[in-house]
Amino acid sequence: MRGAVDLSSLRNRPAAPAAGTAQAPAGALTDVVVDATDESFGQILEISRTVPVVVDLWAEWCGPCKQLSPIIEKVTRELGGRVLLAKVDVDANPQLAQGFRAQSIPMVVALIAGQPVPMFTGAVPEQQVREVFAQLLQVAAQNGVTGTLPVGGADAEGTEPDAEPPLPPLHAEAFAAIEVGDYAAAITAYEKALAENPRDEDAIAGLGQVRLLDRVQKLDLQAARAAAAAAPLDAQAQFDVADLDLAGGHVEDAFGRLLDLFAQLPSDQRTPVRERLVELFGLIGAADPRVVSARNRLSSLLF
Incomplete structure (x- = not known):
């Protein structure tokens, strides 16, 4: 994908600090799943030097996104900080959508040391997601990106975050x-x-x-x-x-x-x-x- 994705304009953007989101330093993250924006993406690129970052480009109107995103989140959380998932709402962040040349969604791309690595486009079954994540960790290790994020599990009050309501x-x-x-x-x-x-x-x-x-x-x-x-x-x-x-x-x-x-x-x-x-x-x-x-x-x- 080198040459197909141009992230240079997003590398040095100043990010407004906001603990627990993609704008926060890696040590202050409270979750391995974060929302990334046009403004905060420079920090995401820096984090990709420590752990591979999976970028999930989605939109509220996208049906296949609603099928794929929960699977990606589940697999990311199971890896215990070895991968960061950055979710990008393409409607709210047009510069990122343009940078990744997201002509269709869901589109999932990984970042290893700031370099994009293709994963998949469109909804795929969980087993395929797991296989691609395993390959991603192998590629990251080959490039010396083998860190783990020190992610906390509680909110600012020291209590566990509210659980999502159970499914019917x-x-x-x-x-x-x-x-x-x-x-x-x-x-x-x-x-x-x-x-x-x-x-x-x-x-x-x-x-x-x-x-x-x-x-x-x-x-x-x-x-x-x-x-x-x-x-x-x-x-x-x-x-x-x-x-x-x-x-x-x-x-x-x-x-x-x-x-x-x-x-x-x-x-x-x-x-x-x-x-x-x-x-x-x-x-x-x-x-x-x-x-x-x-x-x-x-x-x-x-x-």
Whole structure:
């Protein structure tokens, strides 16, 4: 990635001190998961000389981010200060988004001694996250970055921070299933949650995301692309490649492929394609400009 990411303009920015956040010195951090900003990123680069820093570029509207970020946080905390996770809201920090050339999110990049190292783009299962983190620690060790952050576990009053409220039982059941790769069980749990409350937005989003993960884990990228190229009007073949594109963060490619297919099919064969597009729109979020653009094109094709 050298040359693809330009962080030079962010290296020497003065950071406003704020204990417990990315702006604080490494010795004052109270957590291994911090929020990074355009202004504080110079400090993050310095910390990357002590431990590898994982940068998670996300946004509130990004559905796959909500699937991936908790996994990254969990794996980071398990490493006990050997890695710092810096979360970057790309909407609030446009200079960082531009510096990392974040054309799609979630995008995860590591920093070792100030140098960017690619990790992954798009939602990936926990096992793959763990494998990539293990490789990251090996690369860091090869470059002499083997420190540990002295992170405290209590707040300024000396008390433990407030715990997050527990997940509803069926949501917790779904998360537990996802963590062990049992996507079928997670789908069942989310479907039960929706049967109890059809307006449960978290269950709707979770169900869409885990269905996507379940579909893509069964696919071979090269075989799927070859099948789609050989049969451009085969809906399932195009669905497979669109799923892989979306899971890999190539949102516009996924939408464009299905919209092109929709435009070419006879009217009596279009319904499954429209339904799949609507499902994928829900994963990304209605406010995302890529969804807005794709919806507009879909509407024009419908009418």
